[in-house]
Amino acid sequence: MAFDADEEILQDFVVEAGEILEKLSEQLVDLEQNPDDSDLLNAIFRGFHTVKGGAGFLQLEALVNCCHSAENVFDTLRNHKRKVDSELMDVVLEALDHVNAMFDQVRNREELTPAPDSLIVSLDALAEPASESPVAQPAAPVSAEPVADGDDGGYITDDEFEQLLDALHDGAPGAGPAQTESSSEPAPTGADQGADAGAGDDITDDEFEALLDQLHGKGQFAGAPASEDAAGSSASAPESVPASAGQPAQAGGDDLITDDEFEKLLDELHGKGGGPTGADTAKAEPEPAASAPAPEPKQPEPKKAEPATPAPEPKPAAKSAAPARDAAPAAETTVRVDTKRLDDIMNMVGELVLVRNRLQRLGADSEDEHMHKAVSNLDVVTTDLQAAVMQTRMQPIKKVFGRFPRVVRDLARSLKKEVNLVMHGEETDLDKNLVEALSDPLVHLVRNSVDHGIEAPEVREKAGKPRQGTVTLSAEQEGDHILLAIEDDGAGMDPEVLRRKAVEKGIYEQDAADRLTDNECFNLIFAAGFSTKEQISDVSGRGVGMDVVKTKIGQLNGQISIVSELGKGSRIIIKVPLTLAIMPTLMIMLGEQSFALPLVNVVEIFHLDLTKTNIVDGRECIVVRDKVFPLFHIKRWLVKGAAGNAEPENAHVVIVAMGTKQVGFVVDQLVGQEEVVIKPLGRALQGTPGMAGATITGDGRIALIIDVPSLLQHYS
Template sequence: MSFDVDQDILQDFLIEAGEILELLSEQLVDLEQSPDDPDLLNAIFRGFHTVKGGAGFLQLTPLVSCCHVAENVFDILRKRQRTVTSELMDSVLSALDSVNEMFEEVRAGQMPSEADPALIRQLEFFATPESADEQAPVEEALVEEAPAEETTVFVEESKPAHKPEPPASAVQDSEGDITDAEFESLLDALQGQDGVAPSTSVTQPAAPSSSSANGNDDITEEEFEALLDQLHGSGSAPTEPAAKAPVTASSSSSGDLITDDEFEALLDQLHGGGSPTAPVEDKPAALTAKAPVAPAAPKPAQKAVAPVAKAPPAPAEEKKVAVKKEAAPAAETTVRVDTSRLDDIMNMVGELVLVRNRLVRLGGQSSDPEISKAVGNLDVVTADLQTSVMKTRMQPIKKVFGRFPRVVRDLSRTLRKEINLRLIGEDTDLDKNLVEALADPLIHLVRNAVDHGIEMPEVREERGKPRVGEVVLSAEQEGNHILLTISDDGAGMNPSTLRRKAVEKNILDQDAADRLTDGEAFNLIFAAGLSTKEQISDVSGRGVGMDVVKTKISQLNGIINVWSEEGKGSKIIIKVPLTLAIMPTLMVILGDQTFALPLVNVNEIFQLDISRANIVDGQEVLVIRNKTLPLFYLKEWLVPGADVSRNLKNAHVVVVSVGTQKVGFVVDQLVGQEEVVIKPLGDMLHGTPGMAGATITGDGRIALILDIPGMLKHYARSAH
């Protein structure tokens, strides 16, 4: 069922609530590690409360109900009436999942579905104190003894003796939110508590509030500002005349702020957390100034003073309030822009980069110093503009990292392991499209580290390790690239086991497997169908996850490397470009055609005597620094019918990396490094093996951008 609301308000809610829900997932996992952190409890409480308030404004009742009962759980936790347990966290995390599902329904324009009643009952159970039966008599005793201790201020009106008035807590529980008049009286009494001598009991008649005197429930603007001044200790006197309801000495005089409970009660009133308020006439006449619970003992340095009615404000104070009201509001520093507009701007900057490249090439051929100077200035300005526009599309990697504490927490409970996740470099920025594209590969890698890498706690103890394993997820910028590292201190990998599995799965024959170095054997984990897991589970074991990871990273023009040591752990390093829109490349020429090799794959360049190449298993190889380098002639693959010479004594060889493997490409000529804008291939060329796209070079010609992993997979007879 769809719903009709103001779209601007809905979008504001979706943005704010979306950010809060992302943060809540991380905060809830942190809470399990630090269950007594009051700041964390308050932050989670406020998160659910804020989402509830926004949903209530849009009348999203199911979302309000689920957030409200979750909020009650954390209210109990904040009051230390219940402790954080794994079962409680399971229920709260399930509630967050339910809220996220409702949120996605709202994003799709649908009224959210009701939460699972069983989940709501679980949360309601956890929203009650652990020893409610034992605490009830204590609370009643406190209510009865509070007047005798003479530490609580009451505001009462005359009432029939045969009908005793229930305490404020009971009124609020039975009726929902208190009315404005009761709220004002409550605040008056609260502010008086800090200034009353412990041995003095004060009873004062309840004067009609200005709101009721005026015939409505709203307080005036001046009264509200004065109330805020009192609550926050600004030192300014309230602006109401003395004839209005008497106000006790403000707590600001002693330097105290309102408590968290009072602040949250105020938020509930403002956001409509409870049932609608009833008219003042329907409420009982008498009202106690808060559930009469014994307040905290006065501070040693605090002097006992009797409550004093506020005098009319002095002219200087009135002037101060007026100046405060007339102050100009702070200007907004952010503007919300649709991502499609940023994409359009990025495309135009890309076109500008192509024109810049063309002008730089022409300027270098010109003998006019003024033209060269102007082209140089254009080059600098274009580079700065390109950098600035790229930054507008940047997002912190934390947007991806934030989901992993929950993933590791749930997996460790499922597998009965004890694992600590450490995140490093969460503020590292990269392109928005890359942030979204990296989510799935990283989830595969983290799940593998938890399932394959970290041992059971008993096994770790037997091996002299701590019971709690550690998974580290880090990010850092290196030039125009981002390095992502996923490491663990688990069992590591045995290269002999990987070789044996590769032979069993017919991925390699025995001779080829025996010739693999340990590093090359580790790279076998990316082969489709290979898994070291003996039993298939819902977590892993089918041998497809790592193949998906390698394919996705290759599509992002990235590379992936593996390091492992048996008994000590494993490390997987991913290197991806900062952005997908503009790519640094190495331009080469084959025949009369220009091609671009992504610079992220280029390792080094040699001029070699390739006539000394040897043949191993039908593959030409060169020995460089005592290591064999497979040699391929790009001209044979990309320029059909071209004459390829294999006896060059001074050939250009570009060494590229594919995973942990290095291969050499023989090219006719090197042009140099150039930043290019990737353009998609036309329909007739779309899907051509080894082609990632096209671009326009600095000399105005069209160059094809090579997809090196895809090209090797399609053309090479032996790319292992």
């Protein structure tokens, strides 16, 4: 392995290959649904080819071998010599798993674990044509207009390209197509022909152009300026064979071709690549060239494109060879920044927010007009800076969604179900920490929809539904929150079954269970150890997954709720803040101590006569607009010595929500809304029930941030 290679080159490979492998998982599942999509086949082929090229540059042989075998399979598929089916996709997806595992080892600088020999053998077998009937390879590429052939879209295989090159050098001067096509071009001199015949390694510019004419039609690459300058340029650039292919470059009196012209040539030979992928396609071509006697003209292509796969940085060096052409090279518009540095900047912005809050409080007490103006300007600048820094931490939720096509596909096959996954809002941005934190809960919920929600195809048919079920995953931004929804058109939930299970497991007495609303019944699935499955499987049945989901969403200051209709399906909705770094809160006072309630939990606030409360099931409650809310005096829990004090007759009540459950908190004083920066508690206070952290308020005090779910779970 070449982990001692330039660290920058290795990092470039990790970044580029990581993006390609993320796409491949989704593309492979799409291919199974659309097996005749030639663009998708070519994209997957180029993906494996690019990763192979970068791994080869770093001498990662195990990764090269696995990618090469997978690449051969897709070369066979895109040439219509085999059809895509589920069994083939099982093998290819297994290969992708091993490629991902090796890629993780590369990222961690560990020794690579090669893919099993049996897998490589299976891939090599799938790379063979499905039919044993011989394919007349030489005939296709030398036809007059191969581009018009609808079967292969104008693409040729590497073997066909090699045979065309051999035809130019193997002493078949009368072998018509090459000679006939080139007869209309300016003939090379006798000295040139003799040199080519003797060397057997190089072809002239005219011969290469004639070869392109045979592949893509007469005159597509040969322009008038090109033929005038051919003789002069061939002597000065014997190695730059691709330069003659891009003749427009020579019209300017230069041997070199631009990157765009080089990419266009590669796209024509290997299928539309676009961007660096096209260059990568050319990079790894020396392998078939090694088996042919005279494929030397292919060598300049890898030389030019090779650095592009693992290291985009050398590319400007190639441009500098032609300063006249690229007078104003485009400046780089992106830069890679360590996430720790972004976190540090975010922390400093948080401190600036605290200073702003303090100055706003001081400015409110001042009558100085200039002071008010300065504080107002500081407020605007701080808000804009905060938004800009938060934007740098944002990532599209597609980074999470991209794994679900594979999850759904594999689970549906193991359960013998037919499931279609639909995704909306993949470009919705949210904080990178949230993207990582939401990954596991969403996997649980999607697997739950496929396992519990979607019925078997036969059951769906009997119910008058299509055999294939649908799971919809969507994301959208709503103010300063993100709404995520997982919906299925399956069996839905039966509230009566959930009530019965709750009684069986001792969660509720029968009387209390009978009083539960349907929504409260649906939320029972989040209780620890609760499951409606009669048999435990490796997918579900232990009653752990949904409890973990609710706990995790609660830690993210989010809410989760369920809507379901028996026979129609279920919809799970998650609401989480855009960022975890700065939180809007409602500041309250309990005695002389300040506390912050996350605004996401606050539903409404009102003034209450505490003498008009009721007792239900031994718990103090209030009735507001015909709705009953349990009432909690949190001052008794959080302020020392408050339990024995006489209660006032009137107080402020804050209604807070957790999912579909709502309760009332009695507080002494409402201070107002304030954005706070969450600071972790010190070692002595870590793990304090009901506390999510601390912050510094605008008046300079320290306020504890209340974790509503944890508070109620511990004290109530």
